[in-house]
Amino acid sequence: xxxxxxxxxxxxxxxxxxxxxxxxxxxxxxxxxxxxxxxxxxxxxxxxxxxxxxxxxxxxxxxxxxxxxxxxxxxxxxxxxxxxxxxxxxxxxxxxxxxxxxxxxxxxxxxxxxxxxxxxxxxxxxxxxxxxxxxxxxxxxxxxxxxxxxxxxxxxxxxxxxxxxxxxxxxxxxxxxxxxxxxxxxxxxxxxxxxxxxxxxxxxxxxxxxxxxxxxxxxxxxxxxxxxxxxxxxxxxxxxxxxxxxxxxxxxxxxxxxxxxxxxxxxxxxxxxxxxxxxxxxxxxxx
Numbered sequence: 459x460x461x462x463x464x465x466x467x468x469x470x471x472x473x474x475x476x477x478x479x480x481x482x483x484x485x486x487x488x489x490x491x492x493x494x495x496x497x498x499x500x501x502x503x504x505x506x507x508x509x510x511x512x513x514x515x516x517x518x519x520x521x522x523x524x525x526x527x528x529x530x531x532x533x534x535x536x537x538x539x540x541x542x543x544x545x546x547x548x549x550x551x552x553x554x555x556x557x558x559x560x561x562x563x564x565x566x567x568x569x570x571x572x573x574x575x576x577x578x579x580x581x582x583x584x585x586x587x588x589x590x591x592x593x594x595x596x597x598x599x600x601x602x603x604x605x606x607x608x609x610x611x612x613x614x615x616x617x618x619x620x621x622x623x624x625x626x627x628x629x630x631x632x633x634x635x636x637x638x639x640x641x642x643x644x645x646x647x648x649x650x651x652x653x654x655x656x657x658x659x660x661x662x663x664x665x666x667x668x669x670x671x672x673x674x675x676x677x678x679x680x681x682x683x684x685x686x687x688x689x690x691x692x693x694x695x696x697x698x699x700x701x702x703x704x705x706x707x708x709x710x711x712x713x714x715x716x717x718x719x720x721x722x723x724x725x726x727x728x729x730x731x732x733x734x735x736x737x738x739x740x741x742x743x744x745x
Contacts, residue, residue: 459542460718464490464501471539473499473546488652493549497532502543506590511536511543513580514652518547520575521651526568528648529640550640550647557639559666559679561646563686565631565639569648570659572629579656582632584618584703585611588710595713598723603730607710610733614703621696625659625689634662635669663691664700672705672742705733712745721745 461483469478474494481492481499488507489500502511515536521528533546588611592604631638632653640647666683669675684690691697709729715722725745732740
């Protein structure tokens with residue numbers, strides 16, 4: 459799904475106060491995210507994401523009830539429009555500054571203190587999207603690379619299932635990065651709730667450790683994160699397993715963009731090569 463296709467779905471949905479062509483594109487990944495007026499609309503890549511969209515709304519209602527600072531839904535139900543899930547959200551005020559790792563840590567402390575909700579949260583299917591992303595990549599990527607990632611997926615899935623956690627399991631965000639925090643006039647707010655899960659809390663913490671090692675997060679920013687949270691996941695013996703699983707998923711996620719984005723293909727090939735070589739020092743980049 460490219461931007462033009464997403465705008466066509468947006469126009470059919472007729473949920474914005476003005477024409478779909480005038481909506482501002484905020485993000486294009488698993489979802490195309492558009493903003494107009496006081497609303498934000500998420501258009502999912504395909505119908506397979508409908509259940510996840512429905513669950514994200516349920517999670518948003520739960521977080522609102524518990525008082526967790528998080529984005530709020532503007533419509534209670536997800537729509538399926540031309541084979542794409544569509545959800546509508548209240549637009550947040552303009553940010554007062556970029557989110558920092560310590561902002562994320564503050565919110566994770568709140569989320570990790572929550573008891574389980576009245577409905578079932580799924581386990582963190584960190585590797586669950588690998589097959590779909592590789593399928594979307596199709597012939598744009600080397601079949602040997604796809605086979606390699608499938609093998610890694612299976613190995614890390616088994617290893618992760620055998621881990622003994624340091625922290626008590628429970629609700630987690632699932633994609634705990636500063637980009638999923640919005641700092642408005644009232645303080646930090648969580649966004650992108652679709653990966654909320656019930657699983658090892660360490661999942662939320664290893665993300666920032668990987669950001670330090672692979673994506674160039676400065677050491678002092680990572681230290682601010684661990685100080686605010688109160689623990690460094692790298693002290694845990696299972697950290698390498700969750701890191702390896704997330705690296706595998708991150709490679710496959712990039713692959714889905716390869717058919718239409720040459721920069722994504724280049725980045726995918728860089729990431730796979732670094733995994734094959736066992737070189738944890740190779741820097742990974744957005745595209």
